[in-house]
Amino acid sequence: MDYRLSPEAPFPHGLNDCDTVVNYIFNHANDLGIDSNRVGISGDSAGGNLAAGCVLRDVKSLRRIKYMALLYPVVSLSEEGYQFSLDQYTFESDDELVKRTIHSIKNCMPLINELYVRDEIPLVHPELSPLMVEDLSQFPKTLIVSAEYDFLRLQDEAYVNRLNAAGVEVRYIQYKGMDHAFLDKCGVYPQAEDCMNEIAKDLKKL
Secondary structure, X not given: OOOXXXXXXXXXXXXXXXXXXXXXXXXXXXXXXXXXXXXXXXXXOHHHHHHHHHHHHHHOOOOOOOEEEEEOXXXXXXXXXXXXXXXXXXXXXXXXXXXXXXXXXXXXXXXXXXXXXXXXXXXXXXXXOHHHOOOOOOOOEEEEEEEOOOOOHHHHHHHHHHHHXXXXXXXXXXXXXXXXXXXXXXXXXXXXXXXXXXXXXXXXXX
């Protein structure tokens, strides 16, 4: 989806754009040759955040989306709901490069929040931080993918735990040795290709 980007279009413009596309697909399913009973949504990184936001809006209304695949998604713009610590990562050696890679995204979060949210909305708002959704029980079948050396991995695992606790059918895959946005290396990293195959397998079962 070619949604509007911040800082020119801060929250919720990007989410609204994605939600508009979702509604268009359902409203024009016959014209598009789509089975409206077998629609899923997916996104990676910030796109995963937007995909989860679209599902949240759908759950509150018609519950039409049947599947959600989130790839190393941002599920918390705040530090609530989980705890970040490098102690929860396993390093084969004192690898400063890997540690800096993990911290690089963490260090960007304040700037992201400033440009995307602009202090106008609490960071715990569920459409900003899907981890903070109170009731996840109506969410569809879900696949969560994370990278071992991604700052977002810990919040993604917390989200998986919350979905499980809510009774959602959720599958979690962590790709060892990978860092954030490894899907961009599709055709180079076998893990990226495997990730796409896992989503395809799920979609065939809808």
